[in-house]
Amino acid sequence: MWTVGHSTHPLEDFVALVRAHGVHHIADVRKMPRSRRHPQFNVDTLPAELGSAGIGYTHFAGLGGLRREQPDSVNRAWKNPSFRAYADYMQTAMFAAELDRLIALGAREPVAVMCAEAVWWRCHRALIADALVARGEPVLHIHTPQRAEPHVLREFARVENGRVTYPGEPELF
Template sequence: MMQSSPLGVLTVGHSTRPIAEFMSLLTSHGVTRLTDVRTVPRSRHNPQFNLDTLPLSLKQAGIAYEHIAGLGGFRRTYPGSPNMGWRNISFRGYADYMQTPEFAENLAVLIEKARHDRVALMCAEAVPWRCHRSLIADALVVHGVCVEEIISEKRLQAHKLTPFAKVDGLVITYPPENSDT
């Protein structure tokens, strides 16, 4: 039986790119499915990435589109959060959300899609470490998925687990760095 290649997911931020440049990034890396993890799949300043326009551009390039709202950002933190290592309240809120069954279910959907397609996970922010997709990437890595950020048409950069992340099986938390937990 032939050995399959490791499971992988790409990530990308659409930023302010023209649609042709964005499509070129995706096609140069063989993307067959774009998974949109924006909570609200639209952009006031970059309408080429709106829900009513982006899927058509992707379809013309032979790339499937899906929006997984259950992986979207803008989550709230809660008292007693195990993720106090995040000073950024938005990231802490997302890390708290990562402890929920809803997140686990949506992550499982993404992983299943990656078994059949070359998936690129998309959000708006150009810089991955300023975006919640870096936390999704951490969760994917913990699940044994190779994650790479699309840097250019010719370059991918491997995702590295957030340095202060603590992993217990498939559970990832971000405690304060001076914590014994």
């Protein structure tokens, strides 16, 4: 499994980028699969454009970002509220079901998990990658046509029964 950010790439460059890594399918994990600045990545046209290049497309709305933090969060190690909120969402049945669907797709063909952010560590793809690694799935983050970085589970992550949490230290005050 790979991850990739569409960033500001022209579509042709994006296709060449994922092809260079042997990707056959894009798993779009944007909650809202649209871009005003980069309309070539809108859900209205992207599946057909990728299809004409021989690359499949599936929108995984259930893996999308922009989640709400839970008041009883077990993920205190995340100081970034958006990442903490997504880590909270990762504890839900909906997330588990969508992750299962993604893993099943990846078992059939090479898949890249795609969002807009170019840099994986500033995107919820980082947390999805943690969840995949916790389930025994190797993940590579695509940087260039020649370079992909293996994902390593964060040191503050805890894995139990294939689920990831980021407990951190309890806050005293």
